[in-house]
Amino acid sequence: MTESVREGGGAPELLRSAEPVVVGVLNVTPDSFSDGGRYADLDAAVRHGVRMHAEGARLVDVGGESTRPGADRVDAETEAARVLPVIRELAARGVPMSVDTYRAGVAAAALAAGATVVNDVSGGLADPDMARVVAEAGCPWILMHWRAHAKRMQELAHYTDVVADVRAELAQRIAAALAVGVAADRIVLDPGLGFAKRPADNWQLTARLPELLSLGYPLLVGASRKSYLGSLLAGPDGTPRPAGERAAATIATSVLAVAAGAWGVRVHDVRPTVDALAVWAASGRPRLVTGKDTG
Numbered sequence: 001m002t003e004s005v006r007e008g009g010g011a012p013e014l015l016r017s018a019e020p021v022v023v024g025v026l027n028v029t030p031d032s033f034s035d036g037g038r039y040a041d042l043d044a045a046v047r048h049g050v051r052m053h054a055e056g057a058r059l060v061d062v063g064g065e066s067t068r069p070g071a072d073r074v075d076a077e078t079e080a081a082r083v084l085p086v087i088r089e090l091a092a093r094g095v096p097m098s099v100d101t102y103r104a105g106v107a108a109a110a111l112a113a114g115a116t117v118v119n120d121v122s123g124g125l126a127d128p129d130m131a132r133v134v135a136e137a138g139c140p141w142i143l144m145h146w147r148a149h150a151k152r153m154q155e156l157a158h159y160t161d162v163v164a165d166v167r168a169e170l171a172q173r174i175a176a177a178l179a180v181g182v183a184a185d186r187i188v189l190d191p192g193l194g195f196a197k198r199p200a201d202n203w204q205l206t207a208r209l210p211e212l213l214s215l216g217y218p219l220l221v222g223a224s225r226k227s228y229l230g231s232l233l234a235g236p237d238g239t240p241r242p243a244g245e246r247a248a249a250t251i252a253t254s255v256l257a258v259a260a261g262a263w264g265v266r267v268h269d270v271r272p273t274v275d276a277l278a279v280w281a282a283s284g285r286p287r288l289v290t291g292k293d294t295g
């Protein structure tokens with residue numbers, strides 16, 4: 001293994017970025033809720049990854065299994081067969097990537113193929129071997145708040161205080177990661193919007209990000225095109241706004257998250273997000289002051 005792979009190919013510096021980090025979504029799946037099927041073909045996926053990088057994505061997040069509520073799981077071989085060729089091609093073109101997987105075997109193969117970050121929607125819960133793979137690679141690990149696989153997750157959307165509960169569960173995932181030797185400066189947290197969350201839970205989490213930031217780790221927020229935005233923008237007859245028409249709501253959410261202190265945002269629409277964050281930066285990087293901040 002080369003030094004640059006072992007050290008995460010510059011990825012640890014990315015975690016200390018002074019600029020908000022835009023992570024571009026590349027789902028190599030036939031069935032993701034927002035872009036399923038569009039990038040299932042290798043050439044189309046590679047073109048889209050290169051384009052998102054050129055548009056300002058600091059990471060392209062390559063995923064091979066849909067995590068939309070109710071989605072069927074795929075086996076590890078299928079997942080690897082979807083993501084590895086794309087990762088190899090994008091690495092050859094100098095595109096920095098995370099792999100969106102909860103499987104240790106897929107993560108290890110993706111790191112060997114050129115990904116430098118592991119984005120684990122299960123926060124290390126789904127595969128007991130993931131922490132070891134990440135610790136040995138020394139790569140950044142995005143730990144997302146998660147309660148169960150897609151088929152069951154919405155049954156588990158019950159909280160006493162969603163922000164306090166997510167914070168406590170993320171703290172447990174941090175402790176578990178540190179216990180197996182993952183370095184603290186490789187950890188990124190993510191509230192997991194839409195994962196075992198009702199719409200009101202997602203709004204609470206985005207409104208109270210400073211409480212999650214107080215754990216002391218960079219925070220990634222992934223609101224892009226999610227169904228709670230579709231519910232917010234429902235038509236008069238209650239029909240949710242289709243996924244492809246949630247871009248403005250996503251961008252607003254992303255800017256608010258960055259203004260609240262988020263390290264990065266995971267989005268499908270990279271260019272308008274980068275543009276919106278340029279406006280935020282040129283405006284003097286105004287910070288969102290919440291009730292908690294002001295005491």
Ligand code: PMM
Nearest residue numbers: 032033034067119144190192193222
């Ligand atoms: N959301 C999805 C998939 N992976 N990873 C992280 N870290 N955070 C998220 O919010 C997240 C994720 C589901 O959305 P998609 O189908 O658009 O990829």
